[in-house]
Amino acid sequence: MPELETITETGEYILNVGPQHPATHGVMHLRIKLDGEIIESIEPVLGYIHRSIEKMSESLTYRQLIQMTSRMDYLSAHINNTGVALTIERALQVEVPQRALVVRTILAELTRLASHQLWWAATGLDLGAVTPFFLGFRDREVITTIFEEVCGSRLTMNYIVPGGLMEDIPNGFAERVNKFLIDFEHHLPEYDQLLSDNEIFLARNVGIGILSKEEALSFGCSGPMARASGLSCDVRKWHPYDLYSSLEFNEVLLTQGDCYARYKVRIREMYQSIRIIKQLINQIPEGEYQAKVKKIIKLPEGEYYERVETARGEFGVYIISDGKSSNPYRIKYRSPGFSNLASLSALATGGNIGDLVAIMASIDLVIPDIDR
């Protein structure tokens, strides 16, 4: 097999990064063709942790398949769960109580914050700075503790059920979140002070891995990745769900399209998330936390598609129901990570091998989301 040889006939060196490599943040395999230090072509090899979640979901009921989505993009587990629940609710035309919507939106934004904090910590670590890792995880720990108190688990929460929430929020939830917000607003400028203006960090990020708006559109990029290239694609603005249509927040848009722009977009999104939570946290209405939905859910015959904005971009849920059984006939997830990874060859080709780590950190890869 010629592809396994390390040096091709024309003299290029084939380098395999992964499947077990710290910079890939998971089991991903990259085959890179090198000419000296310059990347000639780069090809992600996927499938190492493919668990066939979509096929598995066909044999699960609508209540059961929600917990599967926590195992895809585990850093946006809560938002993924919301996506599936939203599709089922809109198909059944269930009205979700206001209290459940408010709590869902707060938890979704906390998830986004936690995800961006972990990304910031890992980006620093990838580029050789260890301190950001500790600072990022210090703040993330507070959020995961809040999740543990609310949902019972720190990462793969299964708190959303079709029609609302599984349990009511615990006492003192608002106080905990408020306290976190006060602390984190004080900590967020430290992120800039430590890393954003650092000369070494700038040298490794500014002008590296440029993605144009047209490329972002053609690869189907979404989330901070596309917004850094000037492509307005925030699902919360374009197709509002939960309470986002009534909230005040800005879609962060930059036009440079390089690694530093993607970094900046995520940092600024954290400020917007804080702004969203602040509008809601002191006005959680009293009332029901779950609408009445039948124990065994059967969707009417048809096709349903809904999308939500995870920390990485647009997460779409496509369900075909045959109207008879309590399982979906076919379910398809549109995960943001897969499309974002597709742009890797456009970002890295022609660049140095050393820049690859910075580029991969800026894509914010979560491999289980890519492989599903």
Add this chain to the structure above:
Amino acid sequence: MSYLKDIYRSMSSMLSGMQLTGHYFMNFRKAETEQYPDNRLTLKMSPRFKGELTLLHNVQNMHKCTGCSACQLACPNGSITILEKRELTEDGKNKKRLQTFVWQHSMCTFCSLCVDSCPTGALKMEQRFEFTVADRKTLTKTLNKEGSQLAPDLR
């Protein structure tokens, strides 16, 4: 001139970062990390923490499980199996009763759909989370205790 400016800018950017590190070095607070294996005695998980699945028993060794299999149907992984038996009640009716509540720990994803689906509230996810065993077979657990019975108000 711009060369010197560049040096000044880069040095000041790094010093501002080091200033933050120095700030935390001088003003250290209580450690955020938990010294996990050492703090076992004081470690308290939150009340909703999803740990080991338990069938709640009261002091008279009575549980609330009627053997309706709602949890078995709700479980996405098939980690719960309810074995039933027939029992004659005092008024002469032949009723279904729980014989064995089998929980296969190794298959559980801790989604707590079983707890959510239980009509009588017989199940709870307990705080215990240290599951390491030497033998895989011990992960198949019987949750109802020896000689336990259904609570009288549910009979």
